[in-house]
Amino acid sequence: MIFYCEDCGQRSTIHLTPSLVESNSFPCNFCQSRSHFNFLTPEKKTACTSMPISWQPEIIQFTTSKGKTAAPVQLTFSLPDAEKSQLTIKPFKQYEHLVTINQTARDSFTISLNEPLKKGELPADFSAPFLIFCDEAFDCWGTIPLSVKQPAVAQSGGLKVKESIINLGTIKAGIQLNKHISLKNRGSSPLRLQISPHVDDYSLAAWFIINGPLMQLVEPGQSAKIPFTLWPARDVTIPWHYSQAINITSRQAGNQRLLRVIIDVDIEL
Numbered sequence: 001m002i003f004y005c006e007d008c009g010q011r012s013t014i015h016l017t018p019s020l021v022e023s024n025s026f027p028c029n030f031c032q033s034r035s036h037f038n039f040l041t042p043e044k045k046t047a048c049t050s051m052p053i054s055w056q057p058e059i060i061q062f063t064t065s066k067g068k069t070a071a072p073v074q075l076t077f078s079l080p081d082a083e084k085s086q087l088t089i090k091p092f093k094q095y096e097h098l099v100t101i102n103q104t105a106r107d108s109f110t111i112s113l114n115e116p117l118k119k120g121e122l123p124a125d126f127s128a129p130f131l132i133f134c135d136e137a138f139d140c141w142g143t144i145p146l147s148v149k150q151p152a153v154a155q156s157g158g159l160k161v162k163e164s165i166i167n168l169g170t171i172k173a174g175i176q177l178n179k180h181i182s183l184k185n186r187g188s189s190p191l192r193l194q195i196s197p198h199v200d201d202y203s204l205a206a207w208f209i210i211n212g213p214l215m216q217l218v219e220p221g222q223s224a225k226i227p228f229t230l231w232p233a234r235d236v237t238i239p240w241h242y243s244q245a246i247n248i249t250s251r252q253a254g255n256q257r258l259l260r261v262i263i264d265v266d267i268e269l
Contacts, residue, residue: 001139006035018090018132021141039141044092044129046142053087053140054078056240060130061147062113063165063243063262070148071167071264072112073241074104075131080138082106089133095146099130113148149245149262168265174234178211181226181246181261185218191250192217195226198245198260206267207231208244232267239268 003012005028012029020026021039028035040046055077062070079085089109091099100112111131130146171177185191193216197208211227218224226246241264248259 001136003035003037005031005033007031007033016134016136016139016141018088018134018141021132021134022092040143044143051140051142052080052138053135055133055144057242059127059145059147060111061149061241061243063149063264070113071241071266072110074239074266075109075111075144076239077107077133079107079135084137085135086137087133087135089131089144091131092129095130099146149243164259164261166261166263168230168263170266170268171230171232173232173267173269176229176231177265178227178229179263180212180228182223183218183226183248184223185220188220190217190219193224194249194251196247196249198247205233205240206242206244207233210246228263230263230265239266241266 001014001016003014003026004010005012008028008031010028010030012026014020014026014029023034024039025034025036027033055075057073057075060073060075062073075089077087079087083106085106087107089101090096091101098114100114102110102112104110127145127147129143131144132141133144134141166179166181168177168179183193195210195212195214195216197210207230209229211229212225216224216226226248228246230242230244232242243265244263246261246263248261250257250259
């Protein structure tokens with residue numbers, strides 16, 4: 001890319017890299033001073049005026065819990081010309097130690113979360129711009145957000161959740177999947193449950209619905225099932241990762257508590 005130095009006015013040809021984008025500045029090839037350039041907004045979002053490329057998933061999502069490793073996420077870009085592309089990606093410096101990135105193809109990367117996360121290293125339900133990408137061939141750059149969900153509880157009052165995270169593995173786009181969540185009341189009094197999908201997880205690329213009643217009464221020692229259907233859209237063009245949380249509110253003897261069960265699945269073509 002061509003830049004003009006604010007100090008000496010000379011023209012410099014600068015290679016576009018994630019580190020350059022993060023610095024919001026560029027070095028002069030002649031006087032060595034650095035000039036400011038708005039690669040990113042104060043919110044760390046792209047200031048690029050045109051974006052000829054896209055990517056899936058739009059948000060990198062990990063779900064972590066004690067004793068379990070978050071499944072890697074496949075990040076795939078849609079490029080105008082894959083042979084011409086000079087695509088590179090890198091985390092912001094403050095997050096470099098949290099992930100490992102492996103390039104699997106010219107347009108694909110595997111993002112793995114380095115675990116275990118230290119206590120307090122990321123806030124619960126962390127979400128923020130995390131990765132920087134740039135492609136000098138198309139004069140474009142941008143950031144990709146990361147979302148890390150860290151379920152805090154697997155038991156609430158007398159309600160026992162069989163799995164706080166349900167990993168469904170890999171399924172094909174367009175194939176309907178019917179599963180259920182198993183619960184058991186370990187307490188000594190009835191539990192009234194209110195069940196609802198977490199609306200922030202809804203996606204136009206997949207249809208998700210709870211098939212059973214959204215209100216249930218579970219007697220002491222009794223089990224219950226929450227059936228659900230997941231149906232990825234047929235017209236997706238690249239593999240992607242889908243995560244859906246289900247909120248389960250329990251009421252017992254005037255007390256109310258919330259559990260969250262998270263469903264993870266990778267969608268392939």
